[in-house]
Amino acid sequence: MLNLSGKKISIIGGGKVAFRKTLNLLEYSRDITVISPKFIKEFEQINDKINPIKSKYKEELIKGSFIIIAATDCRKTNKEISIYCKNNNILCNVVDDVDNSNFIVPSTFKRGDLSISVSTNGKSPSLSKKIRTKLEKEYPVDYEDYIKVLGEIREIILKKFQDSKKKKDLLNELVDLSYEELIERRKNYENSSGV
Numbered sequence: 001m002l003n004l005s006g007k008k009i010s011i012i013g014g015g016k017v018a019f020r021k022t023l024n025l026l027e028y029s030r031d032i033t034v035i036s037p038k039f040i041k042e043f044e045q046i047n048d049k050i051n052p053i054k055s056k057y058k059e060e061l062i063k064g065s066f067i068i069i070a071a072t073d074c075r076k077t078n079k080e081i082s083i084y085c086k087n088n089n090i091l092c093n094v095v096d097d098v099d100n101s102n103f104i105v106p107s108t109f110k111r112g113d114l115s116i117s118v119s120t121n122g123k124s125p126s127l128s129k130k131i132r133t134k135l136e137k138e139y140p141v142d143y144e145d146y147i148k149v150l151g152e153i154r155e156i157i158l159k160k161f162q163d164s165k166k167k168k169d170l171l172n173e174l175v176d177l178s179y180e181e182l183i184e185r186r187k188n189y190e191n192s193s194g195v
């Protein structure tokens with residue numbers, strides 16, 4: 001859960017994996033450079049949202065990056081990128097080398113401010129994808145509104161109630177209420193003077 005807004009992200013490679021990582025990161029940043037001599041045609045859909053550079057990997061192209069994704073199909077290049085990142089303290093994800101990555105990418109979906117991520121630590125990305133698909137059905141799209149109201153009530157409770165045990169009990173209780181019950185609670189708390 002990093003705040004990536006305003007941070008430069010560089011992705012090296014223009015294939016299927018680079019495209020998937022780019023789409024994912026576009027949800028979090030609009031400063032994304034993608035470097036590759038060749039790009040698959042899917043990149044055309046997002047060309048106006050990224051900075052594409054038609055070139056092989058060169059160190060000077062990734063200077064100043066906060067995060068780097070090494071996503072070429074050349075192990076040697078990916079390794080070279082990971083060494084550059086290590087030497088320059090840059091967070092790095094190497095798509096074919098868990099051991100030389102600072103982080104790996106989980107399978108994720110969002111419902112507004114709710115994020116659900118699944119990872120197997122590299123043991124089976126297919127299983128992560130399967131579990132993610134199952135959970136997506138359990139958390140339908142209208143969850144977005146539910147989370148929004150939960151957040152609003154939480155703010156009211158944190159402002160109006162002083163006693164920390166009382167606060168915690170009230171907040172714990174909220175997650176067992178339906179959307180309709182939450183709307184009712186919000187009204188009650190807005191009118192209450194708290195304790």
Ligand SMILES: C[C@@]1(CC(=O)O)c2cc3[nH]c(cc4nc(cc5[nH]c(cc(n2)[C@H]1CCC(=O)O)[C@@](C)(CC(=O)O)[C@@H]5CCC(=O)O)C(CC(=O)O)=C4CCC(=O)O)c(CCC(=O)O)c3CC(=O)O
Nearest residue numbers: 095096104105106107119120121122123124125126128129
């Ligand atoms: C370690 C990690 C590093 C990283 O990329 O951060 C990694 C590594 C590798 N994946 C490989 C293959 C596949 N990856 C996928 C899919 C996803 N891979 C993702 C993450 C990760 N993949 C990290 C671990 C995360 C975890 O454990 O959960 C997801 C979750 C997120 C994303 O990429 O956005 C995304 C699903 C998104 C979704 O749909 O929800 C599929 C499935 C498919 O394409 O249908 C396959 C083919 C089937 C299979 O292998 O299972 C290979 C090549 C092996 C080879 O062929 O040699 C390597 C390299 C290696 O293992 O060394």
Ligand SMILES: NC(=O)C1=CN([C@@H]2O[C@H](COP(=O)(O)OP(=O)(O)OC[C@H]3O[C@@H](n4cnc5c(N)ncnc54)[C@H](O)[C@@H]3O)[C@@H](O)[C@H]2O)C=CC1
Nearest residue numbers: 013014015016017018036038056057072073074077095096
């Ligand atoms: N982490 C993951 O989720 C997955 C990782 N993989 C690994 O990722 C690698 C890439 O997979 P794909 O995207 O499917 O391959 P791909 O063949 O579709 O794309 C490879 C891209 O790398 C670019 N490239 C090659 N050398 C380069 C260099 N020196 N500088 C810049 N760009 C360069 C190519 O132009 C091409 O655009 C695979 O070799 C595999 O090891 C594969 C599947 C999933």
